[in-house]
Amino acid sequence: MDFQSLAKAVIRTEADAIEALMAQIDDNFSRACQILLDCRGRIVVLGMGKSGHIGGKIAATLASTGSPAFFVHPAEAGHGDLGMITREDVVIALSNSGETHEVTSLLPVIKRLGVKLVSLTGKPESTLAKASDVHLHIKVDKEACPLNLAPTASTTATLVMGDALAIALLDARGFTADDFALSHPGGSLGRKLLLHVRDLMHDGDKLPRVASGTAIRDAVLEMTAKRLGMTTIVAPDGRLAGIFTDGDLRRSLDAGVNFQKDPVDKVMTARCTTVGPEMLAAEAVNLMETRAINALVVVDENDAPIGALNMHDLLRAGVV
Secondary structure (H helix, E strand, O other): OOHHHHHHHHHHHHHHHHHHHHHHOOHHHHHHHHHHHOOOOOEEEEEOOHHHHHHHHHHHHHHHOOOOEEEEOHHHHOOOHHHHOOOOOEEEEEOOOOOOHHHHOOHHHHHHHOOEEEEEEOOOOOHHHHHOOEEEEOOOOOOOOOOOOOOOHHHHHHHHHHHHHHHHHHHHHOOOHHHHHHOOOOOHHHHHHHOEHHHHOEOHHHOOEEEOOOEHHHHHHHHHHHOOOEEEEEOOOOOEEEEEEHHHHHHHHOOOOOOOOOEHHHOOEOOOOEEOOOOEHHHHHHHHHHHOOOEEEEEOOOOOEEEEEEHHHHHHOOOO
């Protein structure tokens, strides 16, 4: 059995199905987006079988990108769960055939409520498509299944069309990264988007700090005591003069300096990388990786050092 060739054939079939969707992005898609955007309630997604699994994913994507949505199982809806749908809602119904009994049996109640209906089917002439306010065509030429039976390419096309709707609505609503983070506070995405440098930096007495002119020996003692692998050097006017790091210390060993008498200014890095407290922690990671450094000094609007953080702080916070 040539498993690799079969896998590539499946991927090609599904890729072709997605490519064919481009032709279906027309005025109907725009009307569907406007209906969903105007929804004053919630978006209710219906689907049976494999379409139901896809429907659950579409509802989750909508909900996490600024469009309140939930999934209702059509069979359960016919036995009481239909009460979850209100006149303020919009229904998205999924059915490749457009004739799924559990879905079409709900049409009279949906129409009686006056709820707007957007359908995704592979057959524009189907019962579900004709009953819809807007129909989105997701027909595929063939399934990836060699028997052309198991829903594969058709479910992929449905999922992609659902993603297209969700992202179009996200953009129309002006949904931001901060909005996304608020709906994902518990995961790594939330940590990356919610955490700022100010949340992680060492400040106050925890900030390594010595005055300009301090002996190298005393700067090393401060660096060791605060355990950040660096210390800031502060000029008489309170502004940052430079930074003294473990790397500077190693290089000074070969420079023939007098650790007891020579000022740290002689071996410090004067033009060090600084950031503001409002920078996202994820941006700080990118900056440190790009510049191949392990620590950052945080300064205020007057260029005075107010904090510091290193890569270990970002690792502990789960940002990296």
